[in-house]
Amino acid sequence: MLWPSYIKGFKSYLKLERSLSANSIAAYLNDIDKLIQYFQSLNEEPKLTDINITDLKSFISxxxxxxxxxxxxxxxxxxxxxxFSYLFLEDVISNDPTAxxxxxKLSRKLPDTLNIYEINExxxxIDASKPEGMRNKAIMEVLYGCGLRVTELTELRISSLFPQIEFIKVIGKGNKERLVPIGGVALKLLDIYINEVRVHTNIxxxxxxxxxxxxxxxxxSRISIFNLIKSLALTTGLKKTISPHTLxxxxxxxxxxxxxxxxxVQEMLGHSSITTTEIYTHIDRDYLREVITQFHPRS
Structure with missing residues (x-):
């Protein structure tokens, strides 16, 4: 398969021009690798210029x-x-077969959520007497109190805290910055962790x-946060399958x-499209449906 140089160029394009994270770049390259595996299963090595929409539809099938x-x-x-958009921009191909x-069609899956009782549980x-206890409490409060993605949490910096105005600066997808309000409980736990626990760490x-x-x-690391959430779910006997994203x-x-x-809410979550945020309105719709069912004479 004579594609390596173009894939290498695409990787540089994603990193330098689109400023994507390493995880996002890896996902894109993995998508291309699946197409390569498909052609290998057919014992074919087509040129990029020869691939057409029929090939791609067969690949999806x-x-x-x-x-x-x-x-x-x-x-x-x-x-x-x-x-293929990148290849078209670079004049490698004259027509984009993916156009x-x-x-x-995707069915819109409603995300799992926790109620406030489950979150408090x-x-x-978390055992605050353990060395990592106060850190973990602060992690949970910031995840839930600010609605951060797990990578946004692990990348959070001391220089991004503005306790006087109760905001934090978050670096989201595509290195986009946003300011997110942070509540008093999360700020208090961060202050205790940073000034009473973290100061004793050999950094x-x-x-x-x-x-x-x-x-x-x-x-x-990201995996540390995932492990923390799973461990807490086991400790509390929570039956739901949860992750940092659940918070x-x-x-x-x-x-x-x-x-x-x-x-x-869209601004705080860092969603580029309000359509993504609208998925969270399902609770209101469910409540309204219950009200109609229970109280409307024609229901």
Whole structure:
């Protein structure tokens, strides 16, 4: 397969021109690798200039036969569209074969959420007497109190805290900055962790500004946050399958339930499209449906 140089150029384009994270770039490259695997299964090595929409539709059918979910197929198509768009911009191909390629229709899955009792149970399950206890309490309060993505949390820096005005600066997808309000409880726990616990950590060089550190003085990894959430779920006997993103979902849902403006929630979550935020309005719609069913004479 004579594609490596173009894939390398695409990787540089995603990193330098689109400023995507390493995880996002890896996902795009993985999408291209799936197309390569498809052609290898046919014992074919087509030139990029020879690939047409018929080839790509056959590829999507192949993914479907493998049992790939519609949402994953849509993700792969998105990656291929980005790749062939790049090739078109670079004049490698004269026509973009993905221009008319449609993603499978997706049913909108409602995100799992926790109620405030469940969230309090998780936070109260943390043993504050342990060395990492206060750090973990601060992590949970910031995740839920600010609606952060897990990477936004691990990348959070001391220099991004503005306690006087109760805001934090967050670096979101595509290195986009946004200011997010932070509540008093989260600020108090951050203050205790930073000034009474973290100060006793032997911090690794280059990690001085990161807020949340592991026992070796280095920035916490994403997997550490996932493990923390799963451990707390086991401790409290929570039956739901949860992740750090569940706290973000809960943050948004609780704001919408409380009557918060959708555009304000969009801004706090860092969504580029309000359509993404609108998924959290399902709670209000369910409530209205219950009211109609219970009280309307014609229901």
């Amino acid at each position: 192949w993914l479907n036969e493998l049992g790939m979910l519609a949402s994953t197929q849509a993700r792969v198509i998105s990656g291929l569209k980005a790749f 008319l390629l449609e993603a499978p 998780l936070i109260n399950a 690794k060089k280059g990690h001085e500004d990161f807020i949340f550190l592991n026992r070796f003085g280095a920035k916490l 973000r979902h809960s943050f948004a849902t609780h704001l919408i339930e409380g009557g918060a403006d959708l555009r304000a």
